[in-house]
Amino acid sequence: MKRFALILGILVAFAWVVDRALLPQQGYQPEALQGVDVKPESLRYFPDNYAQSRERFRQLRTLSPSRYQVQGGLFKVSSSDEDLTVDWLHFRSNAPRLVVLVSGVHGMEAPTGAAMQQLFVDMLRAGQLPGDFDLLMLHALNPYGFKYGRRATENNVDLNRNLDTTAALFANGNHGYRQLHDFLLPQEPVDLSRWENRFFAERLSLKLLRNSRDAIQEAALSGQYQYPQGFYYGGDSFEPQQEFLQQLLIDKAAPYQSILFIDLHTGFGTRGETHFYPGNPATEQIRRDMEWVFQDYEMVWPSEASGFFPIRGDLIGFAGKLLAAEKRFVPIILEFGTMDSLATKGGVESLHRTVLENQGHFHGFLSGQDRAEVQRRYEEMFYPSSGRWRSKIIGDMSNIYPQVLARFLQLEEVKPERGDLNITAVDSGH
Numbered sequence: 001m002k003r004f005a006l007i008l009g010i011l012v013a014f015a016w017v018v019d020r021a022l023l024p025q026q027g028y029q030p031e032a033l034q035g036v037d038v039k040p041e042s043l044r045y046f047p048d049n050y051a052q053s054r055e056r057f058r059q060l061r062t063l064s065p066s067r068y069q070v071q072g073g074l075f076k077v078s079s080s081d082e083d084l085t086v087d088w089l090h091f092r093s094n095a096p097r098l099v100v101l102v103s104g105v106h107g108m109e110a111p112t113g114a115a116m117q118q119l120f121v122d123m124l125r126a127g128q129l130p131g132d133f134d135l136l137m138l139h140a141l142n143p144y145g146f147k148y149g150r151r152a153t154e155n156n157v158d159l160n161r162n163l164d165t166t167a168a169l170f171a172n173g174n175h176g177y178r179q180l181h182d183f184l185l186p187q188e189p190v191d192l193s194r195w196e197n198r199f200f201a202e203r204l205s206l207k208l209l210r211n212s213r214d215a216i217q218e219a220a221l222s223g224q225y226q227y228p229q230g231f232y233y234g235g236d237s238f239e240p241q242q243e244f245l246q247q248l249l250i251d252k253a254a255p256y257q258s259i260l261f262i263d264l265h266t267g268f269g270t271r272g273e274t275h276f277y278p279g280n281p282a283t284e285q286i287r288r289d290m291e292w293v294f295q296d297y298e299m300v301w302p303s304e305a306s307g308f309f310p311i312r313g314d315l316i317g318f319a320g321k322l323l324a325a326e327k328r329f330v331p332i333i334l335e336f337g338t339m340d341s342l343a344t345k346g347g348v349e350s351l352h353r354t355v356l357e358n359q360g361h362f363h364g365f366l367s368g369q370d371r372a373e374v375q376r377r378y379e380e381m382f383y384p385s386s387g388r389w390r391s392k393i394i395g396d397m398s399n400i401y402p403q404v405l406a407r408f409l410q411l412e413e414v415k416p417e418r419g420d421l422n423i424t425a426v427d428s429g430h
Ligand SMILES: [Zn+2]
Pocket: 106, 109, 265, 266, 267
């Protein structure tokens, strides 16, 4: 009996080792989206690169419905690359409402956001979007990241942790990140064959025994301001986009009574699903209006229970501080999930891909093969090549846009509860 247990133990251990040894070669393959048809008319929305996407965006100027006057412009981001611009278009009539669509706050996520802007204008032209509204679109808020395949800016700053009205933001700490910093930021060139990478999931499990799951979630999501070579770095001062945005938003939003503000992202959540993340609303009124406009969808509010930590320095929070005092302001972060990041396997793999890309950016790669593989995994995490994935989210948004706009119109019948329109800082509690 003892011998049987021993043999069984050896067999199990052997199977486990073989399984682990094979994993890095196989890579993580997210589930195919069963039953979804690939539609060529959906795929055409997705651009190949930054230059092509920007050109298509600029062409939208000529495609606005005739009731609009079109204004457009660009903001040049200072860089050794002379050709990095944030482009904007404003379709103007005398409508009381404004819809804002922003793509590419995170560079690698820009092509999908740009596809959704193209879709929106197509639907507008086809008369498929209810109501009388004007439109402001910004293309590739982080053009460096779009062009060079990074989530962060050229200064390694996560723009969605860098935007606020005061520089007090940069004094924030992040306890979880400090605890895990050796684990998250390896200081040598990437070598995918090393045991640290083969056993990433096991090492993470050990970390989870010693640190709470919350510490890891906080480290990953809340942003950090201590490690300039780390991911989710919010910077030590504002990126140039902050001032540009402040001027543009205050100027363009001035005539409107209500604003629907949609910030387009990818990478977080269940693969092929569109998630509605409300961020951290600056006022109770914003929260109530969001609950009304997005009532047909599930929203994940930041809380201990949801495991979704409030983000500091994010775009919709910043826009709320600039605009919400005098207007109805209804923001949302739309996340098109790519990796099942809410499930353990996908979550671990997402973190590993993030660690490897950042490590390679700062410390290089042992081989060209490792470089190509790490880049491929990173691109797939933020811009999946799957035709099914692309067709699915275009199909979903074709329904979501008109439904959300219809609710946004109805919002005027829902009276605001005056009295708490003063913007107060919401303490994240972390
Ligand atoms: Zn993002």
